Amino acid sequence: MPLRLNVQSTAWEENKLYLNVSDEVSQQLSEWKDSERMLVDSDGLAFIYVLENNEGFIHIAIGSSHWADAKKALLERAAVVIRNVKGEELELTAFSSEMDYLTENIQGNANYGQQMEEEVIRIFGTEEKAQ
Structure with a gap:
C-alpha cells in the first residue's frame, strides 16, 4: 500500500506554490522521484500526486481546502x-498538465x-487557463 502524505498547508513564495507536508518517513526527499502523474481520490475529495522511491509509491494528497x-x-x-x-x-513537474487534464475530464463525468x-x-x- 502506498504511503499517503496529506498537504497540511500551502504557501506562495517567489511565484511558486509550496505544498507543505509533515512527513513521517525517515527517507530524505532527495530519495523520492517525481512519477509525473496524478490520481483522483473522489471519496476523500483530493487530487493525488504520485512520487516514488526504492520502496514503492508515495501519494501526496491535495485536499479540496487547497x-x-x-x-x-x-x-x-x-x-x-x-x-x-x-x-x-x-518540484512536481507534471502538476499543471495533469491538473488540466483531470479537471477538464471530471467536469461532466459522473x-x-x-x-x-x-x-x-x-x-x-x-x-480559460493560461497558455
Whole structure:
C-alpha cells in the first residue's frame, strides 16, 4: 500500500506554490522521484500526486481546502513544489498538465462521483487557463 502524505498547508513564495507536508518517513526527499502523474481520490475529495522511491509509491494528497491555490498555480503556470518539515523540496513537474487534464475530464463525468464533480466545477469552473 502506498504511503499517503496529506498537504497540511500551502504557501506562495517567489511565484511558486509550496505544498507543505509533515512527513513521517525517515527517507530524505532527495530519495523520492517525481512519477509525473496524478490520481483522483473522489471519496476523500483530493487530487493525488504520485512520487516514488526504492520502496514503492508515495501519494501526496491535495485536499479540496487547497484547490484554490492549485487553481491559481494553473492560471499563472507557476511552479508547484512539495516541501517537507526539514525544508527539503521537490518540484512536481507534471502538476499543471495533469491538473488540466483531470479537471477538464471530471467536469461532466459522473464516474468521479457527484460531490467530486460539483467541487471541481465550483473551484476550477470552466475558465480559460493560461497558455
